[in-house]
Amino acid sequence: MIRYNYGQKELADDKVISDTYSTNMDVEADSFNIYTVNFDSNGNPVNGAPINPNNYTIDTSTNPFTVTFKNNVQAGKAINIAYKTKVNKIVSGSSTNQVVVTNQAKTNNLPPTPPITTTPVQQVVIKNKPTVDVGTKTAHYTIDLNKNKYQMDNALFTDTMSYTEQGYANVPSKVKLPKADEDAGVVIRDVSDNDRILIGAIQLVESNGDILGTIGDPVAADYILSVNLTPDHAGYKNFTVKFQNAYAQTNHQFKMEYYIGYNQFSQNKPNPNTSIDYKNTMEANFTNNGNPYSSSSSTDFKTSTQEVNQGMKSGSYDPKTKEITWTIIANYNNLGASVFGFKDPITGNQVYEPDSLTVTRGSINANGNFQATTDTNYSGNQVGKDYLKVTNPQPTGENAQGTLEMGIGSDSNYIPGWDTVGTPMVFRIQFKTSLRGKLVYDQSTYTNTATTTVEGIEQRLSASVSIAFGGKSAVKTGNYNTQTGFINWQLDINPNQSLLSNVKIQDTPSSNQILQESFKLYTGKYAGSGNSTTVQPDQLVPSDQYKVNVTTDPATGQQSFTVDMSAIKEKPDPNNAGQYLTGVIEKPYVLVYDTEPNFTAKTETVTNSASISSEGRELPGKDTQKNIAVTIQDSSGTAFGTKGKITVQKVDGNGSIVSGAVLELLRKNIKTNKTDVLYKTKTDSQDWRLSEI
Structure with a gap:
């Protein structure tokens, strides 16, 4: 594309644009589109109306080609000139056959554009990223061949994949789960001939070149696929596809696809227990007019962490029930193991709930997720089956809750169906632990690590669960x-x-705010999840179950208050029907109240600090503080001043303090006509006292 006159100058005499291009390109004369250009609010160019062809001519008979404007149509306008070129050489991408194209545009009055140099991307062979089915351990490959529709003579395609020599990957197959010899091979479609499927033959080739076996008719086939075996037949070095007969010379476009089974471990091919990077390259070799060309394309995929670990573990916390649900997927790769073991220590002060244990058999789906079986021979909770032995944790202390152990199958009682193809051999183990009745202070995150032993190989599966507000006893x-x-x-x-038990709160707001009679205590409820969990007010607590006491320093005006929750009735008394364990709480609570700004400036920072205590326990995160910058909104009558001190005394004619005089400080709301008594004092013969009403 040529971007002309983006500065929108008049350029009345600048009518001819010339474009010089390298000789390895041809201009497609019918591909030109010429538009005026507008600019959006961000200054980005946007195509406007097309310019009438009567107002320009195009000459592509020479190099450079020219665009000549007529009728002064170009003056003061930004213009886009779009066109196409086609490389007239074979672009193979080979380092020995590099194709570089160049292009430069200029006019008589404007500086020429910087020369553009680029290397076209080869389209002979494009190996796309495979679609991996974790459950069946298959990778589906698609390859685009000869998209440029070059004349290809005696085309040979060589596909090399890592770990095929070790036998970790199978030979290619036409279907995901091959069941017969005829399923082996690849599918090749002739895109240029209505997706006609080519007929192929397969040969297994020894390392010395001898043919070990053949599938199909290699004489009549459109191509021959040769699998080049390793000397020990444990795997194969690569496979090749050679076009022949009607396709020995072709300029058609093709699409190839096939499936590879990966992670094909066995006793002779043990699992390396590490992530495997299956790298794959297809190389195309052909001749054109007697000249040899070579192109290649590569891709890869890596095995997942779950595949490497032969399992996975996760956990979730429900703040409503104070339960953690732990989920373990064991034997993730669906191996036909007759027995395997499981251990999971219960960490911290979480308590195992034995009735919560479920063991479910199933498989792994294409997305890598567990899917419970519907086969009635294996479905349902396996706990209680004679092949499953469960040993519940035996606590020995507050933070020593024991270990959950399971023997899944034994030497005398194998896992049912372990040696039958298609049996669901993936096990999902789920259980719950509880924090009910516990002080959540030792840790805000609980980590459990399970150990599975499958075919003699131990795998450690870890998971962590963050407890909502773990380690925090108060939040402001x-x-x-x-x-x-x-x-x-x-x-x-x-x-x-x-x-x-018997919770008490001490709360101190900064001196630039005045407490209001607005205190309300609610039980709390949780909203959100994870890190975004919050506590919201739920049910109003009766006022006779808690006490709020506000104090004010008469000299400084500093206020503070306490909340006594020793009369709360939350937990029923298990020994007395209809009675409560007064003052004992395990739920969250929310105290809400208001303060009025008492500022000397329009904007000040207010601070509020609180501390919580419980009878007989040192609490984690017992102190909390919140700072807020507050700007008073301007309104009629808004005023600011400075804080000071005033002393009011009642004296007699001799200047002596009148004993027993009562003084009150009142505040009147002129909108509501309501009068509040803020302070009340009574004098004696020596001094006077100030007390809050």
Whole structure:
């Protein structure tokens, strides 16, 4: 594309654009499109209306070709000139046959464009990334051949894949799960002939060149696929596809596809227990007018972590039930093992729930996920089956909860169907652990590592679960409400759901805010999940189950308050029907209240600090603080000043303090006409005292 006059200059005399191109390209005369160019709000060029062909001429009979504008149509306009060229040499991508094309445009009055030099990408053989089915351990390859439709004589395609010599990968097959000799080979479609499927023959070739076996008719076939075996027949070096007969000389485009079975481990081909990178290259060799050409294309895929580890483990935490659900997938590669072992230590203070254990048989689907079997011979929970021996954990301490062990099959009682093809041999093991009645302070993340032993090989499968608000006994949040002019504070109490008794809260806001009579205590409920889990107010707690006490320093005005939750009735008393273990909590609670800004400037930072305590326990994360920058919204009558101190005394005619005089500080809301008594004091003969009402 030629971008002309993007500066939108008049250029009335600049009518001719010439474009010089390398001789290994031909210009396609009917491919030209010429447009005016507009620019969007970001300055990006956008094609506008096409220019009327009567206003320009194109001459492609020479190199350079020229575009000549007429009627001064180019003046003051940005213009795009789009066209196509075709490389007239064979682009094979070979280092010995590099094709480089160049192009440069210029006009009489503008500087020429910088020369453009590029190397076209070969289209002789394009090996696409395979589609991998983890469940069946197959990789589906598709290869585009001769997309340029070159004349190809005696074409030979050689496919080399890593680890085929070790026998980790099978010979190619036409179908995903081959069942007969006729399923071996590849499928080649003639794209230029309505996707006609070519007829092929297969030969197994010894390392010395002898033919070990043949499938199909190699004389009549359109191509011969040769599998070149290793000397020990453990695998193969590569396979080749040679066009012959009607396709010995062709300029057609083709598409090849086939399946490869990978990770074909056995006793003689043991699992290396590491990720395998299956690299694959197809090379095409052919002649054109007697000249040899070579092209190649490569791709690869790697085995997943689950395949390497022969399993996987995961966990999830439900804050509503305080349970962790652990899930282990064992024998992920669906090996025909007669027995295997399983161990999983229960870490920290989580408690194993024996009735939660389920063991399900199944397989791995194409996406790598477990899929439970529907075969009635193997479906359902396997716990209780005679081939499955379960040993429950035996706790020996608060943080020593024992180990869950399972023997899946034994020397005297093998896993049912282990030696039958198609039997679901992947096992999903699930169980729950509980944190009910526990103080969640030792760790905010619980890590469990299971060990599976399949065919004598041990694999360690680890997973971690983050506990919502683990290690946090209190969390403070707040925001400024521009509608009410108040700061709305929220204190999450016991968000990690520890078992606590007689909880007390000490909360101190900064001195530039005034507490309002707005305290409300709610039970909490969880919203969101994972790291985005929050505690939201749920049910209002009756006011007789907690006490709030606000104190104010008469000299500084500093306020603070305490919350006493020793009268909470949450947990029923197991020994007295209808009674409660007063003051004992295991749920989260939410305290909400408001403060009013008391600023000397339009914008100040307010701070709120809180601390939680529980009878008989040192709590983790017991202190919490929140800072908020608050800007007071301007309104009629808004004013700011400085904080100071005033002393009010009632004296008699002699200047002596009048004993027993009562003084009140009142605040009146002129909108609601409501009067609040902020402070009340009573004097005596020596001094006066100030107390909050």
